[in-house]
Amino acid sequence: xxxxxxxxxxxxxxxxxxxxxxxxxxxxxxxxxxxxxxxxxxxxxxxxxxxxxxxxxxxxxxxxxxxxxxxxxxxxxxxxxxxxxxxxxxxxxxxxxxxxxxxxxxxxxxxxxxxxxxxxxxxxxxxxxxxxxxxxxxxxxxxxxxxxxxxxxxxxxxxxxxxxxxxxxxxxxxxxxxxxxxxxxxxxxxxxxxxxxxxxxxxxxxxxxxxxxxxxxxxxxxxxxxxxxxxxxxxxxxxxxxxxxxxxxxxxxxxxxxxxxxxxxxxxxxxxxxxxxxxxxxxxxxxxxxxxxxxxxxxxxxxxxxxxxxxxxxxxxxxxxxxxxxxxxxxxxxxxxxxxxxxxxxxxxxxxxxxxxxxxxxxxxxxxxxxxxxxxxxxxxxxxxxxxxxxxxxxxxxxxxxxxxxxxxxxxxxxxxxxxxxxxxxxxxxxxxxxxxxxxxxxxxxxxxxxxxxxxxxxxxxxxxxxxxxxxxxxxxx
Amino acid sequence: xxxxxxxxxxxxxxxxxxxxxxxxxxxxxxxxxxxxxxxxxxxxxxxxxxxxxxxxxxxxxxxxxxxxxxxxxxxxxxxxxxxxxxxxxxxxxxxxxxxxxxxxxxxxxxxxxxxxxxxxxxxxxxxxxxxxxxxxxxxxxxxxxxxxxxxxxxxxxxxxxxxxxxxxxxxxxxxxxxxxxxxxxxxxxxxxxxxxxxxxxxxxxxxxxxxxxxxxxxxxxxxxxxxxxxxxxxxxxxxxxxxxxxxxxxxxxxxxxxxxxxxxxxxxxxxxxxxxxxxxxxxxxxxxxxxxxxxxxxxxxxxxxxxxxxxxxxxxxxxxxxxxxxxxxxxxxxxxxxxxxxxxxxxxxxxxxxxxxxxxxxxxxxxxxxxxxxxxxxxxxxxxxxxxxxxxxxxxxxxxxxxxxxxxxxxxxxxxxxxxxxxxxxxxxxxxxxxxxxxxxxxxxxxxxxxxxxxxxxxxxxxxxxxxxxxxxxxxxx
Numbered sequence: 001x002x003x004x005x006x007x008x009x010x011x012x013x014x015x016x017x018x019x020x021x022x023x024x025x026x027x028x029x030x031x032x033x034x035x036x037x038x039x040x041x042x043x044x045x046x047x048x049x050x051x052x053x054x055x056x057x058x059x060x061x062x063x064x065x066x067x068x069x070x071x072x073x074x075x076x077x078x079x080x081x082x083x084x085x086x087x088x089x090x091x092x093x094x095x096x097x098x099x100x101x102x103x104x105x106x107x108x109x110x111x112x113x114x115x116x117x118x119x120x121x122x123x124x125x126x127x128x129x130x131x132x133x134x135x136x137x138x139x140x141x142x143x144x145x146x147x148x149x150x151x152x153x154x155x156x157x158x159x160x161x162x163x164x165x166x167x168x169x170x171x172x173x174x175x176x177x178x179x180x181x182x183x184x185x186x187x188x189x190x191x192x193x194x195x196x197x198x199x200x201x202x203x204x205x206x207x208x209x210x211x212x213x214x215x216x217x218x219x220x221x222x223x224x225x226x227x228x229x230x231x232x233x234x235x236x237x238x239x240x241x242x243x244x245x246x247x248x249x250x251x252x253x254x255x256x257x258x259x260x261x262x263x264x265x266x267x268x269x270x271x272x273x274x275x276x277x278x279x280x281x282x283x284x285x286x287x288x289x290x291x292x293x294x295x296x297x298x299x300x301x302x303x304x305x306x307x308x309x310x311x312x313x314x315x316x317x318x319x320x321x322x323x324x325x326x327x328x329x330x331x332x333x334x335x336x337x338x339x340x341x342x343x344x345x346x347x348x349x350x351x352x353x354x355x356x357x358x359x360x361x362x363x364x365x366x367x368x369x370x371x372x373x374x375x376x377x378x379x380x381x382x383x384x385x386x387x388x389x390x391x392x393x394x395x396x397x398x399x400x401x402x403x404x405x406x407x408x409x410x411x412x413x414x415x416x417x418x419x420x421x422x423x424x425x426x427x428x429x430x431x432x433x434x435x436x437x438x439x440x441x442x443x444x445x446x447x448x449x450x451x452x453x454x455x456x457x458x459x460x461x462x463x464x465x466x467x468x469x470x471x472x473x474x475x476x477x478x
Numbered sequence: 479x480x481x482x483x484x485x486x487x488x489x490x491x492x493x494x495x496x497x498x499x500x501x502x503x504x505x506x507x508x509x510x511x512x513x514x515x516x517x518x519x520x521x522x523x524x525x526x527x528x529x530x531x532x533x534x535x536x537x538x539x540x541x542x543x544x545x546x547x548x549x550x551x552x553x554x555x556x557x558x559x560x561x562x563x564x565x566x567x568x569x570x571x572x573x574x575x576x577x578x579x580x581x582x583x584x585x586x587x588x589x590x591x592x593x594x595x596x597x598x599x600x601x602x603x604x605x606x607x608x609x610x611x612x613x614x615x616x617x618x619x620x621x622x623x624x625x626x627x628x629x630x631x632x633x634x635x636x637x638x639x640x641x642x643x644x645x646x647x648x649x650x651x652x653x654x655x656x657x658x659x660x661x662x663x664x665x666x667x668x669x670x671x672x673x674x675x676x677x678x679x680x681x682x683x684x685x686x687x688x689x690x691x692x693x694x695x696x697x698x699x700x701x702x703x704x705x706x707x708x709x710x711x712x713x714x715x716x717x718x719x720x721x722x723x724x725x726x727x728x729x730x731x732x733x734x735x736x737x738x739x740x741x742x743x744x745x746x747x748x749x750x751x752x753x754x755x756x757x758x759x760x761x762x763x764x765x766x767x768x769x770x771x772x773x774x775x776x777x778x779x780x781x782x783x784x785x786x787x788x789x790x791x792x793x794x795x796x797x798x799x800x801x802x803x804x805x806x807x808x809x810x811x812x813x814x815x816x817x818x819x820x821x822x823x824x825x826x827x828x829x830x831x832x833x834x835x836x837x838x839x840x841x842x843x844x845x846x847x848x849x850x851x852x853x854x855x856x857x858x859x860x861x862x863x864x865x866x867x868x869x870x871x872x873x874x875x876x877x878x879x880x881x882x883x884x885x886x887x888x889x890x891x892x893x894x895x896x897x898x899x900x901x902x903x904x905x906x907x908x909x910x911x912x913x914x915x916x917x918x919x920x921x922x923x924x925x926x927x928x929x930x931x932x933x934x935x936x937x938x939x940x941x942x943x944x945x946x947x948x949x950x951x952x953x954x955x956x
Contacts, residue, residue, distance in 0.1 A: 032600050032603055034549075034550045034596065035557055041547065041548070041549055041596075042548035044546070044547055047548050050548075067526065068526070069519065069520055069522055071512075071519055072512045072517035072518070073517065073589070073620060073636050075513075076514060091580075092579060093579055095587075097574060097575050098575075098577065099574040100573045100635075101570060101572070101625075101626070141620075144551065146578040157578075158551050
């Protein structure tokens with residue numbers, strides 16, 4: 001890695017991970033703070049990452065038969081209150097509009113914290129027959145939750161996300177959908193973002209307000225804390241009954257439909273940063289990097305250097321890569337540090353000597369390794385390297401995950417492991433909320449999920465000593 | 479056009495255009511009404527039109543060097559008040575958040591009606607040097623304006639739009655940008671939406687709150703009323719001074735930058751409906767139609783019909799068209815009416831007889847003309863027909879526009895023409911606000927724009943009789 005004033009401005013991640021994170025999001029020009037606490041500005045470079053995630057995910061949604069819609073921003077208080085568990089979960093976090101056009105409103109309106117109630121209200125208007133089902137809807141939007149502590153990407157009072165909402169004739173279909181969409185999230189997270197996931201079910205304590213079941217993908221960050229990266233909820237027919245949504249089946253019998261919702265937000269960008277970043281800044285997986293190759297002419301004043309650099313950039317662009325050429329007046333060293341901070345996977349350096357030798361240099365952001373590449377092999381080599389970076393990032397993150405899941409046989413042991421090493425703890429669990437609360441009290445961990453891939457670590461719950469049929473994962477979560 | 483119960487449900491457009499419009503937006507399943515007046519639900523088919531517009535426009539923005547960002551939803555009252563003309567224009571229409579997380583907020587927050595103040599606040603943080611300029615930003619989002627009367631697409635309290643915001647080192651560059659983006663809007667509107675436009679400048683009375691100049695594209699609807707389809711504003715350095723945004727130029731002298739903004743909203747979908755629609759429902763320009771060809775098997779129970787229909791649909795899809803096959807259990811007549819209502823440009827009918835003759839039928843939505851097409855020529859014929867429909871729609875709308883602009887030489891004459899024929903009135907104008915107000919009073923028209931293409935209709939203002947150097951366009955506007 002190149003040494004530069006700019007690089008040295010960021011905090012060492014091993015010394016203060018939280019400060020390192022804040023340094024990266026600001027110095028890589030991902031976000032700016034607005035005048036309202038917890039409402040962040042996504043700057044062009046930060047937003048471009050989201051656009052790439054959006055475009056990958058939207059294609060997956062459409063390939064699985066989903067369509068996009070746009071629901072209103074505001075929910076009347078009476079509508080939010082229709083499903084009791086749901087309103088209990090969300091009402092304390094709502095931002096309320098009370099004045100419209102200089103007049104006090106007769107009923108206050110909540111800025112959507114999530115849109116289940118809006119979808120249900122709409123469906124109650126338009127669902128008539130079994131022919132109308134399933135509804136496989138999604139929307140891209142922002143939502144508001146009036147959180148107390150906030151951090152860019154990880155916890156905002158406003159955040160961008162997508163929320164899928166679907167309605168099905170049968171419970172089986174709805175459960176299938178809930179699983180399908182969790183797998184779509186796992187696909188995106190592992191194969192595009194290079195973040196390994198653990199799939200599982202949330203406990204009742206941690207599930208979504210109003211859901212029968214919440215499925216989750218959980219990731220481990222560089223500091224070994226957990227990040228919930230995406231969730232998919234099965235609602236049964238609870239909302240349908242609360243909102244009086246029904247349809248005539250083929251036998252002309254009135255039925256209640258079954259419902260799901262699923263969401264993934266810009267919080268996952270925080271996950272990318274904390275999974276792959278290093279002390280030079282951001283490290284982006286090539287598949288979602290806004291710039292995959294940055295081309296930097298060295299000794300650009302020498303004849304032919306800038307021209308050749310521009311031509312190579314164009315060749316890479318023609319080969320389908322996202323490329324930027326920096327012909328600005330700063331020094332190459334300044335530029336190297338700048339694009340390392342921004343996590344650009346590959347840097348192409350080209351100087352007069354390189355041109356003489358009919359080659360250029362490709363430098364990897366992940367390992368720092370530099371390779372001389374003959375110009376006639378440029379496109380192929382660049383693509384191979386990008387693929388290799390993508391899988392190297394995944395492997396490194398997978399190693400971090402695999403090496404930091406520890407079995408524990410008492411809450412005290414869990415506490416000691418967490419204090420000493422961090423990571424995830426796996427135990428058996430009786431299924432009781434009391435034991436879950438005790439683990440929080442003693443070891444400071446929350447339950448992350450009951451993994452789909454179950455493991456037999458014994459027969460009893462490590463907290464109460466009663467018979468325990470399932471294994472569960474614990475951690476300290478963002 | 480096929481006759482069917484569904485078709486006959488909509489009001490005749492020549493009898494009650496407003497009711498016809500409402501019938502079309504609901505029966506074509508574009509929108510649903512939500513529990514809050516003026517906040518509409520864009521259903522999948524309506525939103526898909528917006529997605530196609532978005533994708534065309536976003537590509538044009540990126541081709542002209544713009545990048546997307548995401549700004550906060552909420553504006554603190556004190557921030558909105560920084561530019562005096564701007565706040566005067568927008569404050570009466572604001573929706574205000576006063577409660578967050580069950581606590582009264584110390585300062586009320588406005589849901590963005592437009593985001594100039596947010597962009598300015600951000601730029602005041604990040605602009606330092608001439609090297610940083612220009613900022614060529616855009617965002618896709620929804621905004622709120624607490625209107626009294628509302629109609630789907632045309633006037634919502636919430637609507638989707640894009641708002642471009644740019645900052646430049648010089649006034650010349652900013653003016654150039656303002657013009658460039660108006661031309662991008664004109665390109666989209668004419669070449670994708672088949673709606674001819676008149677480009678011009680707004681009067682001071684009609685310009686955007688806080689702008690030096692507002693450029694506009696004006697369209698004429700089927701009922702000869704005007705629709706402002708997109709606007710582009712030049713701000714000079716007024717906002718920059720109010721928000722203290724400055725930069726060091728190459729000589730290290732402090733300068734104020736110059737600013738633009740430009741917006742186009744879902745209101746243009748209202749324009750598409752009112753430009754091309756007819757008494758069978760929506761008529762969509764092929765370039766933005768969510769479904770370009772609907773394939774309908776006739777006598778689908780007969781051997782080979784559905785299979786062949788699915789194969790033809792797949793061939794059209796492979797040729798790059800957006801295709802839907804309807805194999806549902808309703809009658810072909812029901813389906814014909816359904817997709818006519820939805821404005822699908824081409825219908826492919828295929829029955830046992832057609833298969834025998836190795837052909838199918840392509841029916842045009844715009845003219846109703848049916849053509850027998852040999853199966854081996856299907857892709858080419860479908861594409862030619864779609865191109866022809868696109869240009870036929872434009873020509874028809876252009877004829878309506880050209881034939882309904884009338885010169886007038888007094889406010890009374892303008893009034894009589896408007897009463898008798900509707901359309902646009904062109905007159906000379908002295909430039910005085912009094913005369914503009916008088917035209918409104920007497921003829922009931924507002925100024926649409928001072929067209930870029932000027933015409934000499936005389937030497938004096940038809941209202942005050944004083945010398946008049948420019949021609950101006952009037953109309954009744956949505």
